[in-house]
Amino acid sequence: MDAPPLNEDELNEIYNWVxxxxxxxxxxxIGRDFADGVLMAEIVQHYIPRIVDIHNYSLAHSVQQKQYNWNTLNTKVFRKMGFQITQKDIDAVISVVPxxxxxxxxxxxVKISMFLDNKEQNQIHQQEKPVEVQQNQNKGSNKQAPNNKSxxxxxxxxxQKETIEILELKIQKLEQLVKLKDSKIQQLMQKLQQAGIK
Structure with missing residues (x-):
């Protein structure tokens, strides 16, 4: 979804909220502070801690690492909240567009507020459910229990799938780092050989 433009009152409300x-x-x-996505992850974690693993987001200066943080947020966190932001918006944040x-x-x-409202409603619904289950069992029907288990x-x-995806992303990142270090080592070795040091 495209993030809509804000008027002055809405901007002030956002600054006060943050x-x-x-x-x-x-x-x-604020533009530079949030460019790497880490503080955005912290905001969501503050309200909905169970859907954010803050260790997945590291302070970033490179565009590549910033993209990684935002893509992880988009697919692992925002998706669970029922939305995803566009690549255009991610690029704008990384580029510190006003x-x-x-x-x-x-x-x-807005989505945090909706998520918490839904969670509250679900909890109320869950508290009511045991009575319904009891009634169903009294009638000799316990179809509800297998449903809950599934x-x-x-x-x-x-x-578990999402954890695997995160781990795969981390492995890719580590492999890239290893390749970078290998190429740096090779360059240093060549320089040493050129200098006559073996």
């Missing part, structure tokens, strides 16, 4: 959240880095320039991050913060704020299995499988 100021209420404890973040690991002081906010100096108000790009504020627009995404607004979307995230839902739990589906959730566990989904979580």
């Amino acid at each position: 100021d209420t959240i404890p973040l690991s880095r002081p906010k100096r320039h 108000e790009a991050v504020e627009r995404i913060l607004k979307v995230v704020q 839902n739990e299995k589906d959730l566990i499988i989904q979580d």
Whole structure:
């Protein structure tokens, strides 16, 4: 989804909202502060800790690492919240386009609120369910229990798939680093040989 433009009141509301959240880095320039996606992950973790593994996001200066952080956020976190942002918006945030991050913060704020509302409704529904299950069992029907078990299995499988995807991304990253180090070692060896040192 495209993040919509904001008016002045909405911008001020976003700045005030961000100021209420404890973040690991002081906010100096909101566009640059959020460019690598780490603080965005921290905001979601503050409200919905169970869907964010903060270790997946590292402080980044390179565009490649920033892209990695935002793509991980998009596929592993925002998707669970029921939305994903466009590559155009990700690029705008990484390039520190004015108000790009504020627009995404607004979307995230709304989606966090919706996610927490749904969670609350689900909890109320879950609290009511045992009575229904009891009634069904009294009638000699316990069809509901296997359903719950299959839902739990589906959730566990989904979580495991996502964990595997994250680990695969990490492996790719490590492989790239190893290749970089190997090429640097080769360059140094060549320089030593050229200098007559073996």
